[in-house]
Amino acid sequence: MPIEQPHDFEALVAQYPRAIMIATKEPRITYVNHMFHTITGYQSDEVVGKTPSVLSSGLHTPEFYREMWQSLANGERWEGLIWNRKKNGEDYPQWLSIYAMEDKGQQVYVGMFMDMGERGGADERLASLAYYDPLTELPNRSLFKEFLNARVSRRSRGDTCFAVLFVNLDFFKAVNSLHGHERGDGVLKQAASCIQSVVGKDDIVARLSGDEFAVIVELQEYDMLHELCERLIQAFRAPVIVGDRECFISASAGAAVYPVHGEIGTELLQNADRAMHMAKLAGRSCYRIYSEADDEKGRREHELSEALTVSLKTASDEFHVVYQPQYDLCSGQIVGVEALLRWQHPEFGAVSPGDFIPLAERRGQIHEITYQLVRGIMADLREAPPPLQGQYGLAINISARQITDARLGVAIGPLFDRIRELGWRPEIEITETHVMNLSDQSLEILRAFQEQGVGIAIDDFGTGYSSLAYLQNLPVQVLKIDRQFISCLGGQGGGSQIVTAILGIAEALGLEVVAEGVETQEQYQELCELRCQRGQGFLMARPQRWQQLQGMISDPYRNSTA
Ligand code: C2E
Ligand code: MG
Ligand code: MG
Numbered sequence: 001m002p003i004e005q006p007h008d009f010e011a012l013v014a015q016y017p018r019a020i021m022i023a024t025k026e027p028r029i030t031y032v033n034h035m036f037h038t039i040t041g042y043q044s045d046e047v048v049g050k051t052p053s054v055l056s057s058g059l060h061t062p063e064f065y066r067e068m069w070q071s072l073a074n075g076e077r078w079e080g081l082i083w084n085r086k087k088n089g090e091d092y093p094q095w096l097s098i099y100a101m102e103d104k105g106q107q108v109y110v111g112m113f114m115d116m117g118e119r120g121g122a123d124e125r126l127a128s129l130a131y132y133d134p135l136t137e138l139p140n141r142s143l144f145k146e147f148l149n150a151r152v153s154r155r156s157r158g159d160t161c162f163a164v165l166f167v168n169l170d171f172f173k174a175v176n177s178l179h180g181h182e183r184g185d186g187v188l189k190q191a192a193s194c195i196q197s198v199v200g201k202d203d204i205v206a207r208l209s210g211d212e213f214a215v216i217v218e219l220q221e222y223d224m225l226h227e228l229c230e231r232l233i234q235a236f237r238a239p240v241i242v243g244d245r246e247c248f249i250s251a252s253a254g255a256a257v258y259p260v261h262g263e264i265g266t267e268l269l270q271n272a273d274r275a276m277h278m279a280k281l282a283g284r285s286c287y288r289i290y291s292e293a294d295d296e297k298g299r300r301e302h303e304l305s306e307a308l309t310v311s312l313k314t315a316s317d318e319f320h321v322v323y324q325p326q327y328d329l330c331s332g333q334i335v336g337v338e339a340l341l342r343w344q345h346p347e348f349g350a351v352s353p354g355d356f357i358p359l360a361e362r363r364g365q366i367h368e369i370t371y372q373l374v375r376g377i378m379a380d381l382r383e384a385p386p387p388l389q390g391q392y393g394l395a396i397n398i399s400a401r402q403i404t405d406a407r408l409g410v411a412i413g414p415l416f417d418r419i420r421e422l423g424w425r426p427e428i429e430i431t432e433t434h435v436m437n438l439s440d441q442s443l444e445i446l447r448a449f450q451e452q453g454v455g456i457a458i459d460d461f462g463t464g465y466s467s468l469a470y471l472q473n474l475p476v477q478v479l480k481i482d483r484q485f486i487s488c489l490g491g492q493g494g495g496s497q498i499v500t501a502i503l504g505i506a507e508a509l510g511l512e513v514v515a516e517g518v519e520t521q522e523q524y525q526e527l528c529e530l531r532c533q534r535g536q537g538f539l540m541a542r543p544q545r546w547q548q549l550q551g552m553i554s555d556p557y558r559n560s561t562a
Contacts, residue, residue, distance in 0.1 A: 014033050060150075075100060133206075149264075162216055163257045164256050200218060226289075229253055236249060252280045307345055320376050322543035326338065326393070338397075378414070378415060399434070425454075428449060458476055461502060462498060479512070486517050
């Protein structure tokens, strides 16, 4: 049946499920529909004839309204999120579209809006799938951005500020693949409630995509942020029940505070995301607040990591090996050398192994590192060193993660054969912090190396938490005392207690000791007095190329204070 005009159109507008308001250019309100009353609480006769600013929350800045009117004056439609105030004084977010129209020769403005914060009005809200995530019923990325822009354009009240949180679940992919997508969906819903239970009722929680959530949190003071993030991380640690199962999940979060970490929405969200990545790097299930220094560090690490991947694949000539001699402290004779890898990048220059080894470990490239090391040493050992008396050690550093890698034996086997051929002894150094976490399988492999005559040393000893019971059963012959303890020696005020204690432990367990990082005559002297057998350090020799080492290998170090 055709609609009769104009009466039926009026009824249609009056009953339309979105609020409609018409205003003149002055501006004065001339019409509001039924939904307008439902949302705002104002009856038609309370607002008709008044200016639309009666609805204003006072939260937006004058520039915000100026820009809105400007775009309408240019004949454009204005659409966006705006905070207005209901009759009962409550501020609420509304999605507002304003069109300019001609009515009886007069310019009028038609505003249509819906309440975006209304959780009860599901029909209307869920109908707008463009703005909400159907699974969690939270605002989606587009709506979150609108909320954020509207929040940035709001006036600040007193000292209050706000922060953007970026929350990402840890290992969510594993939940999906282990328990199926249905449970995965359940976990996401629980995650949404978990975040909502921690933040304030007026804070905006959104699901950006997959397992990424974001929040706009109002802060009475900056210090609240740490406490809030801590509660958020803790809340995720509790097991969640999905269906009939208990799932353990955790989340990492990053926060950026307005305006110190960004003055516009996109910048705040991006910096919160970066901070979240820092939390992931720090081991997950924790939070980080954005810091420019961390960001700079993260960016450099990322660039270095990319460069390392390329260099390991295509530029072997950027890697070479240097050797640092180890001395018998009593006689001053060289008793062995430690091989250390060097990376010379055309853009980054000389990159320290302290920087690139951890990157390679994180990216699963440590095998490629060992491969470069072995390649470099094999090339150097093509020339045999001058004949020497006694047995010399040639030590390489091995990452604990690599011990069970089947490729390790294949890579270092020929190297160790060559070292033995020269009459030297192969050695492996493993950092103490990692030694304590070795699996039974790793220990078996180390034992097998030991049986083949390979020396095994614990590197950087004193920095980890070795238990004596554990040490006693390790297939190890040497402890290398970390250089931070050696640096305490040789002064006026003592500082030798830890070194003395380590020497005592080594003696009790029948292990040899090497002091790392000997830099002064006084340290050398004190080590001799403490009867430490071996030492290595810049005082005696810096790490150097094989050709230079050849020239000095048979010269003893003469300690001038000895
Ligand atoms: P590390 O095994 O404890 O090696 C000793 C580090 O101390 C070397 O640093 C060496 O140059 C430095 N050093 C030696 N004497 C002194 C001194 O008197 N004073 C000071 N300040 N430093 C001294 P480098 O070559 O930068 O290596 C750092 C760490 O990187 C090594 O510590 C080792 O854990 C790792 N690394 C080096 N090369 C390799 C490698 O080929 N593979 C693996 N997995 N790790 C490696
Ligand atoms: Mg070492
Ligand atoms: Mg060391």
